[in-house]
Amino acid sequence: MAKEIIEIGEQSKPRFEFRSFGQNFDREHFRMARLSVPIPEKVWERHSEEIYIVSRTNDINNTKIRNGKMDIKTFVRTVDGLEQWNPLMKGEFPMKASVLLAEVFPAFQVEIPDLPKEEYSYDEFMEIIRRHPDLQAVNVKKQRFGYMVNDAICEYAVVLINGARVVSINAESTEVDDIKKTVTEIGAEGTENINYLQAIKRVIGMIGKPLAN
Numbered sequence: 001m002a003k004e005i006i007e008i009g010e011q012s013k014p015r016f017e018f019r020s021f022g023q024n025f026d027r028e029h030f031r032m033a034r035l036s037v038p039i040p041e042k043v044w045e046r047h048s049e050e051i052y053i054v055s056r057t058n059d060i061n062n063t064k065i066r067n068g069k070m071d072i073k074t075f076v077r078t079v080d081g082l083e084q085w086n087p088l089m090k091g092e093f094p095m096k097a098s099v100l101l102a103e104v105f106p107a108f109q110v111e112i113p114d115l116p117k118e119e120y121s122y123d124e125f126m127e128i129i130r131r132h133p134d135l136q137a138v139n140v141k142k143q144r145f146g147y148m149v150n151d152a153i154c155e156y157a158v159v160l161i162n163g164a165r166v167v168s169i170n171a172e173s174t175e176v177d178d179i180k181k182t183v184t185e186i187g188a189e190g191t192e193n194i195n196y197l198q199a200i201k202r203v204i205g206m207i208g209k210p211l212a213n
Helices: 026-035 097-108 122-131 176-185 196-203
Strands: 016-022 045-055 061-066 069-079 082-092 135-149 152-161 164-173
Touching: 016 176, 016 196, 026 135, 026 152, 026 164, 026 176, 045 196, 061 097, 061 196, 069 097, 082 097, 082 176, 122 135, 135 196, 152 176, 152 196, 164 176, 164 196
Parallel strands: none
Antiparallel strands: 016 082, 016 164, 045 061, 045 135, 061 069, 069 082, 135 152, 152 164
16 A cells, blocks of 8 residues: 655644654754755745643643644554654634533543533633643743654744743654664654653653753
């Protein structure tokens, strides 16, 4: 069966991901840029401001809010050290209490709060998060530079996590072999593969582990 050629910024079937975080990936970024084929100008450089909702008890559901819209992805499996994630839910504010009770708070794997209203605005939801002892809203700003190597979507990013600066590299594809080849060619073989959820929890001290460098 012919493999699916994915386009940067476009939807595809669930992808596998390699991603790492640290203080310096200049060498890997240099090689990534040199090995990349031409890509659309719209993804040369992108900026975003997002809020991740992290919980002490959840490591499998990744929840973020951007431009007032909520996106939850759930971990599916690991193949050859690469993680696969699927969309779990997407929603907008105001959000019905029934959705919060049935989909959002169960994804956090925490005690579900009382929600007496029929729906909640963004500000009301964030106040619930702020009051919850096991949840934390984390401000994340991203400056992302896109590339394409071996048909894998690649990225170098400068990320501010509650103001703390880290950098990230990643490669993702529907094809595991394309990612593995790319990771080797950019010189990242042996570098720890972790997702945004894990990196954020390490930076804010919710997990007591360092980043890759």
